[in-house]
Amino acid sequence: MLQPHSFLWHYLWLGPHILQSVLAIFLWRRGFNRLFPIFFTYIVFEAIEEFALYGMDILPSVDLKTWWVTFCAGLIVEGSLKLWVIGELLGHVLHSRPTIAKTGTRLITATGAVLILLAIVAAAYAPMNRPQYLWTYRAHVLLQSFYIVEGGLALFLFLFVAYFKLTWSRQFLGIALGFGILFCEHMAAWSIMATGALSYSHYPLFDFLNMATYHVCVLIWCYYLLVPQKVPTTSAVPLPENDLAMWNREVERLIQQ
Amino acid sequence: MNLAIILVIAAAVALGVILRLAITQSLQAKRNAKETPNIRPIDLQAFQNLIDPAEDEYLRRRLPTAEFRAVRRVRLRAISSYIHTAGHNATVLVQLGESALATGNPRFADAARRLVDDALVLRRNTAIASVRIYIALAWPDSRFAAEKVVERYEQLSGSAMLLGRLQNPAAAVRLSAHG
Numbered sequence: 001m002l003q004p005h006s007f008l009w010h011y012l013w014l015g016p017h018i019l020q021s022v023l024a025i026f027l028w029r030r031g032f033n034r035l036f037p038i039f040f041t042y043i044v045f046e047a048i049e050e051f052a053l054y055g056m057d058i059l060p061s062v063d064l065k066t067w068w069v070t071f072c073a074g075l076i077v078e079g080s081l082k083l084w085v086i087g088e089l090l091g092h093v094l095h096s097r098p099t100i101a102k103t104g105t106r107l108i109t110a111t112g113a114v115l116i117l118l119a120i121v122a123a124a125y126a127p128m129n130r131p132q133y134l135w136t137y138r139a140h141v142l143l144q145s146f147y148i149v150e151g152g153l154a155l156f157l158f159l160f161v162a163y164f165k166l167t168w169s170r171q172f173l174g175i176a177l178g179f180g181i182l183f184c185e186h187m188a189a190w191s192i193m194a195t196g197a198l199s200y201s202h203y204p205l206f207d208f209l210n211m212a213t214y215h216v217c218v219l220i221w222c223y224y225l226l227v228p229q230k231v232p233t234t235s236a237v238p239l240p241e242n243d244l245a246m247w248n249r250e251v252e253r254l255i256q257q
Numbered sequence: 258m259n260l261a262i263i264l265v266i267a268a269a270v271a272l273g274v275i276l277r278l279a280i281t282q283s284l285q286a287k288r289n290a291k292e293t294p295n296i297r298p299i300d301l302q303a304f305q306n307l308i309d310p311a312e313d314e315y316l317r318r319r320l321p322t323a324e325f326r327a328v329r330r331v332r333l334r335a336i337s338s339y340i341h342t343a344g345h346n347a348t349v350l351v352q353l354g355e356s357a358l359a360t361g362n363p364r365f366a367d368a369a370r371r372l373v374d375d376a377l378v379l380r381r382n383t384a385i386a387s388v389r390i391y392i393a394l395a396w397p398d399s400r401f402a403a404e405k406v407v408e409r410y411e412q413l414s415g416s417a418m419l420l421g422r423l424q425n426p427a428a429a430v431r432l433s434a435h436g
Contacts, residue, residue: 099374103381125260148264155271158278164380165348167285167355177279184272188265197261 004204012211016218017050023222032171032225038088039175042081043221049074068135072142079146085179086153092172093161100164108156115152119145126194140194147187154180174224178217185213296349297342304339307332329397337390344383350376 020043027033033040053071056062090108094101123141130137157176161168168176189206192198306312313332317325354373357365393399 097373097377100377100381122260122264144264151268151271155275158275162278162281163384164377165351165355167282173279173282177275180275180279181272184268184275187271188268191264191268192261195261195264 016215017047020218021047038084042085065135068139072139082150089176093166093168111156115149119148127196129196143190144194147183151183151187154183170229171225178220182217296346299342307336326397333390333394340383340386347376347380
């Protein structure tokens, strides 16, 4: 079953992208494309890219090098879009909190710079064992580099939100969670392939793992973006009596000083 | 191989943290808003005395260097615990302010927004102050200023009071009764 070009392979390659095309249509109809335009652009681009790559893969006239060059070109656009989505998520978290917006922007810039340096170091240490698969190697190293940066930034985003006890809407939490899982799993899988830690015969298993993870992430996005949230009854939490008395005492003391 | 192991472990740790934080965030959103947050009291006067540079200078002049460093480290640890408590209180007030904002009541909106802003800045300042304390623990002779934390804490007290009065006008009467 777990063989390249088995039924499962075809399903895992096409299935999530058909699903995300449907998701894009629903998002468009609900006007969500205006709420998160970069994420919307990403899912549309990703679906088109994967359908094109799938078509090229089954066409006998397309040679291996052409496929991998197209894959790398798509990867650069896709990777850039993913980084923009992270920026979009941070922007959403910070837009109503101007007091920490500058701090958040500076911190994510610094984190990004450190992660890029780490990705460069990791790429430099990736061995090139098979010169005949040069483009495959380049694609793997590129993927490893992108996912080190993206995984690190996703982690930063979650830690930043948790540290400041910020809240983000259900839709943005779903997008961030999907990407968080995707980036971390892909970072692990592509680093194993880029560094040649396991033999080439194991690679199809990682392809299955990557495709299955992507499928799970698309399902997470569908759940968070399409299933309506149960609206909880919100009432303001009053300052508890004891705490209020304590605040009062503190303020009185300050006034008296 | 070593590089792959490091990256796989890093990815697994990152995934674990992300999942945990996402679950916490979801639960937080679902949790009943009536849960009582827990604010821990801070003795601001004692805190101000601890961070007073004049007191540090006095100790520096009166004590032998080795003894001064030991005393300074003890004082820094005490400051650290005050700052930690201030940071905790700031997060509680962020949640209170956010819950007041979520109600959409225009009567509380301005006060709640101000409370959230002040609490977020205090939270940021406590993080910076904590880093500086760890540096000062390594080099006890260095100067350390935490006035910003105290100033912001005072400002936050005002914001919390304002929101508290708006939510519970009876409490405002009690303020004058205490005085």
